[in-house]
Amino acid sequence: MIQARVTVTLKNGVLDPQGKAIEGALGTLGFDGVGQVRQGKVFDVEMDSADKEAARKKLSDMCEKLLANTVIEDYAVDIL
């Protein structure tokens, strides 16, 4: 069994109203020195396979087809 983590983040330059709101709330809470905050998504996926490279390839395919919207998002696949 392979445990993988897929991280999906907004591409640079794409406005992130939710990240902006979180950034503001952190300031409200008194956390100083906070720069830009960007919100993303994490998917923990179990793969019934022993072949890490094959799993990575399949996960990338999943990102292209469903997990990420590549118009606005980038993704990274990590095999844990």
Place this chain on the structure above:
Amino acid sequence: MKSAVLLLPGLNRDRDMIAALTKISGAPPVTVWQTETEIPDVDLIVVPGGFSYGDYLRCGAIAARMPVMEAVREKAAAGVRVLGVCNGFQILLEAGLLPGALMRNASLKFVCKEVSLEVANAQTCFTSQYEAGQVIRCPVAHHDGNYYSDAETLARLEDSGRVVFRYANGSNPNGSMNDIAGIINESGNVLGMMPHPEDLIEPAHGGEDGAGLFRAALDIAA
């Protein structure tokens, strides 16, 4: 002309759409469930609004991968008219039938109100009963209607008249780029829009500004 309305779990504006199409065409549209792989022979396919799959993952993302969307893709390629409203627009974008994406409203708030809509292109099969530049009334109700595309795509849309509806008179409710409210595909037969023309088609609605879109799409004289 015949029409069809797609049904997916979580959509909730399907009945408004069916009522509008029935009223305007005089015959009820056929309904097509998400697992169907074929769509009957119709002239207009409508993807209505709502919250398909609870907006999980991204608005429209899961609906766009259902079997019926493959059938929509085939029909669209064959020239059948396709209209996506609100969540239907989000689904068409996620399915790749239209370019760009709809992001969370800049205000982060769900907006439910009437906006002014400029008909930016009156030469499409959906807008031929309006005048170019005409401003109509139309309700909106959405949380993710903030249209985004890369600069190249945006320029291509603008240069080829594919921005069909624009929020007018400062009524942009969501931060959409260039006030975009609706766009059409390159062949001119697939239209996606955030506002709900089906909810302003008879005097009981308080206006009929949306009726012309359906009459045009169904080739019914004004």
